[in-house]
Each structure stands twice: as C-alpha cells, then as structure tokens.
Amino acid sequence: MTERRIAQVRAYTVGAGGGADYHDQQGYHWIDDHIATPMSRYPGYEQSRRSFGLNVLGTLVVQIEADDGTVGFGVTTAGEPGAWIVERHLARFLEGAPVTAIEKIWDQMFRSTLFYGRKGLVLNVISAVDLALYDLLGRLRQEPVYALLGGAVRDELTFYATGARPDLAQQLGFIGGKMPLHHGPHEGEAGLRANVAELAAMREKVGDDFWLMWDCWMSLEREYAVRLAGAANAYGLKWLEEPLIPDDYWGYRDLRRQLPPGMLLTTGEHESTRYGFRMLLEMGCADILQPDVGWCGGITELIRISALADAYGALVVPHGSSVYSYHFVITRTNSPFSEFLMMAPEADEVVPMFQPLLLGEPVPVDGRLRLPDTPGFGVELNPEVPLVRAVARS
Ligand SMILES: C[C@H](O)[C@H](O)CC(=O)C(=O)O
Numbered sequence: 001m002t003e004r005r006i007a008q009v010r011a012y013t014v015g016a017g018g019g020a021d022y023h024d025q026q027g028y029h030w031i032d033d034h035i036a037t038p039m040s041r042y043p044g045y046e047q048s049r050r051s052f053g054l055n056v057l058g059t060l061v062v063q064i065e066a067d068d069g070t071v072g073f074g075v076t077t078a079g080e081p082g083a084w085i086v087e088r089h090l091a092r093f094l095e096g097a098p099v100t101a102i103e104k105i106w107d108q109m110f111r112s113t114l115f116y117g118r119k120g121l122v123l124n125v126i127s128a129v130d131l132a133l134y135d136l137l138g139r140l141r142q143e144p145v146y147a148l149l150g151g152a153v154r155d156e157l158t159f160y161a162t163g164a165r166p167d168l169a170q171q172l173g174f175i176g177g178k179m180p181l182h183h184g185p186h187e188g189e190a191g192l193r194a195n196v197a198e199l200a201a202m203r204e205k206v207g208d209d210f211w212l213m214w215d216c217w218m219s220l221e222r223e224y225a226v227r228l229a230g231a232a233n234a235y236g237l238k239w240l241e242e243p244l245i246p247d248d249y250w251g252y253r254d255l256r257r258q259l260p261p262g263m264l265l266t267t268g269e270h271e272s273t274r275y276g277f278r279m280l281l282e283m284g285c286a287d288i289l290q291p292d293v294g295w296c297g298g299i300t301e302l303i304r305i306s307a308l309a310d311a312y313g314a315l316v317v318p319h320g321s322s323v324y325s326y327h328f329v330i331t332r333t334n335s336p337f338s339e340f341l342m343m344a345p346e347a348d349e350v351v352p353m354f355q356p357l358l359l360g361e362p363v364p365v366d367g368r369l370r371l372p373d374t375p376g377f378g379v380e381l382n383p384e385v386p387l388v389r390a391v392a393r394s
C-alpha cells in the first residue's frame with residue numbers, strides 16, 4: 001500500500017443535542033430523571049443532571065483527511081474546549097505524519113499534554129483523534145476496524161441493556177438490564193428503601209434468571225453502598241456499578257471485600273489510560289472494568305488496558321460507545337458481552353445510540369448483533385446535522 005500521510009485535521013462541534021454527548025437530551029428522558037449523582041446532595045440539583053451541567057461540553061467530531069482525500073472521523077464528549085485542543089495543540093503531531101503512525105501520534109499527544117491533561121477532557125480529545133485514525137486506516141485499507149485489531153473471536157455480540165426498563169429490555173432479547181439508581185444517601189433510609197423496592201418490583205417482573213444491575217454513577221459512600229448491596233442481595237443484584245467517586249481507589253478496594261458473595265463490583269467509565277486502570281487492577285477495585293473507548297484514550301489505549309486486565313483475570317466490558325466499542329469487544333476473549341445504552345426516552349425501543357449524528361449505526365436485534373464488514377467503524381456523519389468548525393488555527 002502507498003504510504004499515505006495526514007493532510008489535515010479538523011475539529012467540529014455539533015449544533016444538535018445527543019450524538020456523543022448522549023446525556024444532552026431535550027424534554028423527558030429516563031437518563032435525566034432523578035438519577036442519584038455526586039451532586040444530588042445539593043438542593044436544586046437532584047432532579048436533573050442537566051441542571052448541574054452534565055451536558056455543557058457537547059459533542060466533538062474530529063475529522064482526519066489523508067493526502068488522497070480519504071477522511072476518517074471520531075467522536076467524543078468535549079465540544080468547543082476539545083476543538084481548541086485539537087486545532088491549537090494536537091494538530092501539529094498529526095499533519096504531515098504517516099497515517100499508520102498511530103502509536104507515535106498517541107504517545108506525542110499524551111506526553112505533550114501531561115502538564116494540563118492526564119485524564120478527563122484531554123483524554124476524551126485524544127480518544128477522538130485515535131478513533132479517527134483507526135477509522136481512516138480502515139477506510140484506506142478497505143477493512144473494518146475489528147480486522148485491523150486482529151479479527152473477531154466470535155460471530156456476534158451479545159448485549160445487556162442500560163435503561164429504566166429492564167422488563168422491556170428482556171422482551172427485546174437482551175441478557176440483562178442495568179438500571180440507574182434513583183435515590184442517593186442524602187435521601188436517607190426512606191431513599192434506600194425506595195431503591196430496594198424498585199429492584200424488588202423489577203425482579204418480580206423479570207423472573208429469577210434475568211440479570212439485574214444498578215448503575216450508581218459515583219453517588220454513594222462506602223457505608224451506604226454496603227447496606228444497599230446487602231439489601232439488594234435478596235433480589236439477585238448481579239453487579240453494583242460505580243458506587244464511589246473514581247479517585248477513591250481505596251474505597252473500591254474495601255467495598256469489594258464487603259459485598260455479598262457473588263455480587264460483582266464494576267467501575268472504570270470515568271477512568272482513563274493504562275495508568276488509571278493499573279491502579280484499579282493492582283488494588284483489586286473491581287471485577288469488571290468498564291473503560292469508555294471515547295474517553296479512556298481510544299482504541300490504542302484500550303488495547304493496553306485490556307491486555308493488563310486479562311493478566312489480572314478481569315473482564316473488560318466497555319461503557320456504551322456503540323460501534324467504537326463493538327469493533328473492540330468482538331476481538332477480545334476477556335470482553336464476553338457488550339453494553340447497549342437505551343436512548344429512547346422511555347427506554348422502550350432500540351434506537352441508535354449516537355442519533356442523530358451518525359448514519360449506518362447498527363443496533364442489536366434480539367439482543368445480538370453481527371458486525372457488518374464495512375470499512376473503518378462502518379458509520380458516516382449525517383449530513384443533516386450541522387457541524388461547526390468553531391476554532392480558527394492561530
Ligand atoms: C445510566 C447512567 O447513569 C449513565 O447515564 C450511563 C452509564 O453510566 C452507563 O451506561 O454505564
């Protein structure tokens with residue numbers, strides 16, 4: 001293959017809601033309906049995550065154009081600050097470099113941003129660039145990303161669903177349902193009882209064998225989490241997800257030892273890089289790691305995180321991220337199933353996660369999906385969604 005070089009990098013924000021910033025929804029949506037969060041303790045921020053600014057960043061789209069005009073793209077949650085980082089800082093490591101220099105470009109982006117990066121927004125941006133590079137390489141080679149990653153280890157993906165209605169997810173063929181936790185510790189014993197009553201009612205609806213999990217979205221304290229897990233055990237809770245803030249590695253380590261036997265502890269969607277996941281693994285913080293490929297450092301870093309996890313006997317079940325996760329999960333034996341985020345406002349039907357931004361996004365049918373072999377990640381930007389190149393080059 002002729003060696004292609006990167007001609008131009010472009011960063012865009014997106015006018016419409018949704019897309020990679022999937023919390024940015026209008027009107028009623030289960031994903032913003034009194035979900036327990038680290039901010040719930042402050043009056044006025046309990047009912048809606050949008051109220052404390054969960055949707056302030058918006059979507060970032062990174063396009064990378066090769067010198068033959070082929071364009072790959074990646075998306076993340078980073079909006080205008082992310083566009084600034086791409087255009088004013090990271091572009092220098094990309095433009096003129098070989099398209100195949102993915103490892104070197106990653107290393108340069110990471111090292112050059114250490115003085116203000118390491119986690120969070122900067123890693124979201126590095127992830128989007130990395131996804132765009134993989135998409136571009138796949139398009140140039142006319143191969144799906146999963147083929148670039150060594151090929152599929154199984155024929156199809158199997159999914160659990162995240163949403164407010166595991167009972168409907170069961171009817172739609174998913175293997176389990178992960179519900180948001182609705183009441184945080186600030187709601188006291190009554191809130192704890194209300195949480196357990198919701199779980200009990202859902203168990204009644206789905207029967208004994210369907211997986212039920214709780215996503216606590218960093219909202220709990222350890223003592224509360226122990227009591228909640230103890231009460232939930234009677235209703236067969238499969239895992240307790242992200243109960244503590246991400247930096248409390250010590251809390252996760254201790255909590256994992258205090259959970260009822262058989263109940264799993266999961267976390268990682270707000271963790272990034274191999275260094276963050278090394279902490280989780282070495283300290284024994286979780287049974288299942290849940291990196292988000294759009295936030296943890298992209299495919300390049302997820303490969304390292306997954307290998308590290310495998311050596312520790314931990315599963316990696318990436319957080320959401322649709323096709324960007326699927327192309328990875330299908331290639332890894334320690335990623336036996338996938339998450340599907342139910343983005344229908346009532347969680348009552350399967351709709352593409354990144355709508356309206358992407359076209360061609362495949363969705364599970366009967367809880368399963370055979371990945372198409374379309375080049376790259378197999379999705380296109382929807383021309384009807386306006387993109388804004390908000391940051392001029394200096
Ligand atoms: C449902 C959760 O609160 C969050 O919005 C998504 C998430 O953490 C997950 O899918 O996992």
Ligand SMILES: [Mg+2]
Nearest residue numbers: 215241242269
């Ligand atoms: Mg989660």
